[in-house]
Amino acid sequence: MSIVLKDVYKSFGPNPVLRGLSLEVRDGETLAVVGQSGSGKSVALKHMVGLLKPDRGEVWVDGVNLAHLDQEGLYEVRRKVGYVFQFAALFDSLTVEENVGLGLRRLRGMTEEAIRKRVAECLRLVDLDGYQDRLPSQLSGGQRKRAGLARAIATNPRYLLYDEPTTGLDPVTTTVIDRLIVRMREELGVTSVLITHDMGSAYRVADRIGMLFEGSLRFIGTPEEIRACPDPVVRGFIEGKPELLEGAG
């Protein structure tokens, strides 16, 4: 019962992005996905909530094949998943409080008071308590990102998909977010996929690290394994040496 991609292909027009990507996220683990800019990390993540549909291949979430679901079934699955967008994607006509509370309003039986308390709690976790009444346009880029994170965790989802939650944050805030991700797993048993460019973050929070390269998974393994991996493509990426990536394929 987790997230599985089976041989997924996806192109945009003539431009193939995913070419036979297979990936299994184990129950309760935090899987970091790394890869060069434009390698299809965000595209892969969007497949996991049905925002994009594969041209070929299957996407399974929580034991069901997304292709077999009707609209309501898909929303049922999405209630179990929190998604942190790369560029926050806050609703710019709503305040921070309304943004974070929107998912909670979808859960029946929560009073206004309970929603307000839960929103404050989530904002505290991302160090944004007191910003309830701001509009997204009145936040800095990093604050927006953290508000997006608060929105994703508000409903206590069983799965969390983070698209670069710490890119562009200062080292201190990055550590706060890294710890939050670890806490979500340890205290709540959340299964997470974390897209990141920051190998340091990946080593700190991930149980396993997968690397996307040319539309499929080039490598997947524990942080120790990736450090010891002899594959020049993997080495080139984690050591930041483009010349190693060149002739490889």
Add this chain to the structure above:
Amino acid sequence: MNTRFLNTRFLQDPLQLVGRSALDTTAQIGRWGGLITATLKALPKVDIWGRLLVGQLARIGVDSIPIALFIATFTGVVMALQASYTFTGAVPLYFVGALVGKTMILELGPVLTGLALAGRVGANIAAELGTMRVTEQIDALETLAYDPVAYLVVPRILAGLVMFPVVVVLATTTGIAAGWLTSLQLLDLSTPAFMKGLRLFFQPWDVQFALIKSVSFGLTVTSVGCFFGFTTQGGAEGVGLSATRAVVVSSMVILALDAFWAATLL
């Protein structure tokens, strides 16, 4: 500007060009139909759109009243003046009332309001939803298990269906009132004479006709705006393009519908 693209366009077989754009248009109409179907399906989700309707009634309806009344006032004044100029000698002056009333109710009230709101409301909806599309806010709604059609499209289309007739009635009334005041002040016409003209050819059906037109214009402007907003691609440029398209297409549809209703209902 990509000049290479412009040049090759002229070299293309014109028939092929026409054929392709006809196919594109047909495909677009099909996708618009898909949006309407999705809207009908989302209607029962009152828990999602219920809270948002009032805001849209205000934004689409109430906020549009000033521009609609502004246009109607000047139209009423000009119509009265031009009618009296045209009728000089040949036709009794109280026909000014008939002309102002009949044309305001049947044609100018609904159509001028419709066109003005195509600009104001249509562009606004397309730009807002287009921005939400390109900044992934619509995707974010999806991940929070909100049907974006129920959340964004349903309240806007309902507000258009309800408020366009209201705005049109206000505009038409204002236009006639402006024509009447003009007749009193600038023409040699008394109130009873203006009223006599107004009643001369009036039929209750005229009002129903105007209301049917207004409802269809409300559906057109809001659904076309939502359609181009939802299908926006690219960044700021794409949003601008969608807003322009929404205005152009809904204006064209309004004029075509206007002719269609005149041919079928009168």
